[in-house]
Amino acid sequence: MGNIVNPKQVYRYTQLLDDINLLTSKYDSLEKRVIGYSVNHRKLIALRLGTGKKAVMLNGAHHAREWLTSALLMNMAEYYCKRHEDEEEIRKLFKEVSLWFVPMVNPDGVTLVQDGADQFHQKNELIKMNDGSVHYDGWKANIRGIDLNRQYPMDWETIDDQIRKPAPAMFKGKKPLSEPEVRSLYQFSLEHNFAFVACYHSSGEEIFWQYKSSGAVYDSAKKLAEKLAALTGYRLVEPGPNPSGGGFTDWFIMVQKRPSFTIEIGPYVGPVPVPLHYYDKIWKENKEVGLLLAKACLQN
Ligand SMILES: [Zn+2]
Numbered sequence: 001m002g003n004i005v006n007p008k009q010v011y012r013y014t015q016l017l018d019d020i021n022l023l024t025s026k027y028d029s030l031e032k033r034v035i036g037y038s039v040n041h042r043k044l045i046a047l048r049l050g051t052g053k054k055a056v057m058l059n060g061a062h063h064a065r066e067w068l069t070s071a072l073l074m075n076m077a078e079y080y081c082k083r084h085e086d087e088e089e090i091r092k093l094f095k096e097v098s099l100w101f102v103p104m105v106n107p108d109g110v111t112l113v114q115d116g117a118d119q120f121h122q123k124n125e126l127i128k129m130n131d132g133s134v135h136y137d138g139w140k141a142n143i144r145g146i147d148l149n150r151q152y153p154m155d156w157e158t159i160d161d162q163i164r165k166p167a168p169a170m171f172k173g174k175k176p177l178s179e180p181e182v183r184s185l186y187q188f189s190l191e192h193n194f195a196f197v198a199c200y201h202s203s204g205e206e207i208f209w210q211y212k213s214s215g216a217v218y219d220s221a222k223k224l225a226e227k228l229a230a231l232t233g234y235r236l237v238e239p240g241p242n243p244s245g246g247g248f249t250d251w252f253i254m255v256q257k258r259p260s261f262t263i264e265i266g267p268y269v270g271p272v273p274v275p276l277h278y279y280d281k282i283w284k285e286n287k288e289v290g291l292l293l294a295k296a297c298l299q300n
Helices: 013-026 068-086 088-096 107-115 123-129 180-191 215-232 248-256 276-286 289-298
Strands: 030-037 043-049 054-060 097-102 194-202 206-208 235-237 260-265
Touching: 013 030, 013 043, 013 068, 013 107, 030 180, 043 068, 043 180, 054 068, 054 289, 068 088, 068 097, 068 194, 068 260, 068 276, 068 289, 088 097, 088 289, 097 289, 180 248, 194 248, 194 289, 206 215, 215 235, 215 260, 215 276, 215 289, 248 260, 260 276
Parallel strands: 054 097, 054 194, 194 260, 206 235
Antiparallel strands: 030 043, 043 097, 206 260
16 A cells, blocks of 8 residues: 655645645545635645544645655655554544644745746746845745745744845745735634644754743643654754744744744755655654644643
8 A cells, every 4th residue: 555645755836736635535534625825826725634623733834945844744644644544542532633734834935946936927036036046945935035934923023134125035024924825824823723833844853842931831832842852852942032033833822822833854954955865764753743742632
């Protein structure tokens, strides 16, 4: 029995769509929902495994060059579907918990990194934003040059990266939630009562788990962060004295008052996609993360 998802390839948006169709027709336990559209009208898709009232969300590829996180989440979705078929204990778990995957938050950006600007009607603006280069390996932003993980309404006003115009990375935009990809995920998060969220990024093998919370929110996040660190072997990052804000995790922790984690997969590789030869290691470290969070939900 072969797998549908092959994560060890340049994992494209088109592949994601094909795999989602195949997985949802093979597994009744998996449901697909379109939660919005990118700037260039690519679908933002959420997959739901299970029917439980409690909910956990895993998302990937806010940042364009971090598309290996999409492959990881699709691999995870298929792996859990199989286990749902085979294991009574997993079926029980997903009667109480729904595990949501949003595997590719920034499909336009991912497509730009993988295939270049030729197919985009914004080609000329893209080259300009990219300082004249036609290589987009290091691109993190969406197709309008806005960094989607600096767009959430948590201390957005105080972010100062010295970047005042659209760019391959780090430009926060002219106001929070200006980008449709972020608005969709934000709205989706408000509509679902997620107990925990994990936002997948790359690289560095580390986990961000705290912003400026205290008390019970801090304690429960720390406890769960320690479990995630033990499972993955990743380092927990203590925030500095002036964390910058604007990220999904920052917003979720402070406003929803529940744990959110930013998990950086792969050894640190600098401003490029994580090479595929690291995938087996990444899979070993992360394949149980969704189940750990789903199980933790029941103890809540
Ligand atoms: Zn990132």
